[in-house]
Amino acid sequence: xxxxxxxxxxxxxxxxxxxxxxxxxxxxxxxxxxxxxxxxxxxxxxxxxxxxxxxxxxxxxxxxxxxxxxxxxxxxxxxxxxxxxxxxxxxxxxxxxxxxxxxxxxxxxxxxxxxxxxxxxxxxxxxxxxxxxxxxxxxxxxxxxxxxxxxxxxxxxxxxxxxxxxxxxxxxxxxxxxxxxxxxxxxxxxxxxxxxxxxxxxxxxxxxxxxxxxxxxxxxxxxxxxxxxxxxxxxxxxxxxxxxxxxxxxxxxxxxxxxxxxxxxxxxxxxxxxxxxxxxxxxxxxxxxxxxxxxxxxxxxxxxxxxxxxxxxxxxxxxxxxxxxxx
Numbered sequence: 344x345x346x347x348x349x350x351x352x353x354x355x356x357x358x359x360x361x362x363x364x365x366x367x368x369x370x371x372x373x374x375x376x377x378x379x380x381x382x383x384x385x386x387x388x389x390x391x392x393x394x395x396x397x398x399x400x401x402x403x404x405x406x407x408x409x410x411x412x413x414x415x416x417x418x419x420x421x422x423x424x425x426x427x428x429x430x431x432x433x434x435x436x437x438x439x440x441x442x443x444x445x446x447x448x449x450x451x452x453x454x455x456x457x458x459x460x461x462x463x464x465x466x467x468x469x470x471x472x473x474x475x476x477x478x479x480x481x482x483x484x485x486x487x488x489x490x491x492x493x494x495x496x497x498x499x500x501x502x503x504x505x506x507x508x509x510x511x512x513x514x515x516x517x518x519x520x521x522x523x524x525x526x527x528x529x530x531x532x533x534x535x536x537x538x539x540x541x542x543x544x545x546x547x548x549x550x551x552x553x554x555x556x557x558x559x560x561x562x563x564x565x566x567x568x569x570x571x572x573x574x575x576x577x578x579x580x581x582x583x584x585x586x587x588x589x590x591x592x593x594x595x596x597x598x599x600x601x602x603x604x605x606x607x608x609x610x611x612x613x614x615x616x617x618x619x620x621x622x623x624x625x626x627x628x629x630x631x632x633x634x635x636x637x638x639x640x641x642x643x644x645x646x647x648x649x650x651x652x653x654x655x656x657x658x659x660x661x662x663x664x665x666x667x668x669x670x
Contacts (some may be wrong), residue, residue, distance in 0.1 A: 355397040356386050362388055375495035406422055412448055416440065420448045425466070428457060472534060472652075476662060477567040479533040479597075482555065482574045484546045487622060489522040490630040525630065526550075527617060530558040531565060531610050535661035538613055540641060542634045543564050548582035555588060565662050571595045573607055616644070 351359065362372045363383075373383035412420075416438060423434050432443035434541035438445075449455040460466065473479045522638070528551065529540040539561045562569055572589055573600050574580040576598050584617065589596045599606035621640040627633040647653040 350376070351382070352387070353398055353406075356390075359383060360390050360398070361388055370529040374625045395604050396637075408433070412440070412444055417448050417452070420445055420476055420567040421452050421454060422430075424449060424454045425460070427497060428460075441628070451516055458552065474534065476532050476537070477562065477569045479571045479573055480530050480558075480569050481533060481557070481607050482528075482558070482572055483526040483607060483610040483614060484551070484577065484579075485529065485617065486546075487525045487527055487542075489525055490627050491522055492629045492631055494626065494628045498525075525634070527614070527622075528554040528558075529610055529613060530555070530562075530572075532562065532658075533609060535567075536609070536613075536653060537562070537567070537645055537662055538641060538658065540617065540637060542637060548579040548584045551577075552582075552585050553578035553589050559592065559594075569660065571597055573597045573599065575599050575607060576601055580581065627662045 359372055359376060362375075363369055369383050369387060370380050373380045376383075386398065419438055420434055423429050423437065429437075431442040431449065434445045435442040444457065454460065482644060494579055519552045522597065525542050526544065526546045527540055528543055528546075531538040541554055541557070569592075572594055574596070579585060580596075580598065586596055604611050617640075621637060622633065624640075627636070644658070646657055646659045648657055650658060651662060
């Protein structure tokens, strides 16, 4: 790509060549296009030597870099980064090189940010994004403690919260009231980040399968045809019922490697967003109040909330048929 102040783009260079080929003097053409004769002759020479390919910009990288840090030193820098998670200020004194040099080496190898690395292995995380909506949908379940009627310990003293728990449920375990848990079933499209969630009472195979049918209908209503579904290895997702439901709809089911939630990272990140911006965003006086607030949050998330992975645009901006006006 030409720099922003360049007088000639690739299109302008082709125009220059066309005028010169028509028999006009190079000096006259250069004057008309507002460039020097030297620049015009340069592109004409490149075109005669290389053809159309010569009209594109060349890399400014030098052919040789004799003062570059030796390869064995760079390997030591990367090894210390991966194995001990040290920064430039620590690696520099160990190897006897400036911290600025260490930083350049880490940047060159994509290791300058620890968040870009897988902490257990030290390998650079390979980030990806599917090319079109529906090509891959991530599905997961998040377990969340229920809120007693009247509110829990987050908004009132623990003694009052305990009284609310006792008044809400008659179930006891070891003498203590058992409020139980809710299960947030979530599906998110890999390309558009369009999300669908429900608060359900369990994570059994029948519940997970019924949720997926509703989620699939949600995506279809937005013009998205789901091709693949990625889940973890939970028992509900390994069930024959869930697999047959996907197969009947022509959907390929993929599962992550055991103990590797990073593979399903998009829905895992959405689970965190749900906790920060919905579940714990404000105090709720009951579990039903929190559940009812989920629909408003999802609408905001899909239609109004800016997404950093989408250049500040909401997920709906990447959906081909957001209003459902086409069939």
